Amino acid sequence: MSAISHFGDVYSQNAKSLPEYYDSIERKRFPTVVGYKMTRDDQIRKFVIMRLMCDLEIDKSEVEDFFDISFDEYFDSSLDQLFDFARLGMIRNTLGKISVESTGRLVLRNIAMCFDAYLGRFKEKPLFSRTV
Numbered sequence: 001m002s003a004i005s006h007f008g009d010v011y012s013q014n015a016k017s018l019p020e021y022y023d024s025i026e027r028k029r030f031p032t033v034v035g036y037k038m039t040r041d042d043q044i045r046k047f048v049i050m051r052l053m054c055d056l057e058i059d060k061s062e063v064e065d066f067f068d069i070s071f072d073e074y075f076d077s078s079l080d081q082l083f084d085f086a087r088l089g090m091i092r093n094t095l096g097k098i099s100v101e102s103t104g105r106l107v108l109r110n111i112a113m114c115f116d117a118y119l120g121r122f123k124e125k126p127l128f129s130r131t132v
Contacts, residue, residue, distance in 0.1 A: 012032045056099060057099040
């Protein structure tokens with residue numbers, strides 16, 4: 001019940017309530033109630049966010065080669081959002097990579113949020129305490 005699944009470029013979620021879930025099963029139907037097919041932009045951003053969250057760094061040339069993009073151009077607005085993190089020494093943004101410094105690990109989710117197209121862009125400085 002309420003499981004979220006990922007297969008290829010599709011995400012789906014099962015019914016959230018037990019009665020709805022059981023009703024689907026009894027009718028011999030999948031209990032899936034919502035699905036989403038990822039766009040190319042979703043796939044690129046997912047890759048970048050996963051590298052950042054798992055490896056604590058993004059190899060820009062790896063992203064460029066894999067997706068045939070110019071990293072700094074594609075993520076221009078994301079890089080703008082990273083400015084304060086770099087200024088505070090939480091990340092290092094060089095020509096070839098973005099790496100999270102030890103102090104940045106505490107706000108890693110905030111750093112990754114800079115690459116998330118669905119969160120909207122920060123209109124104010126990020127509030128670190130909301131995700132720590």
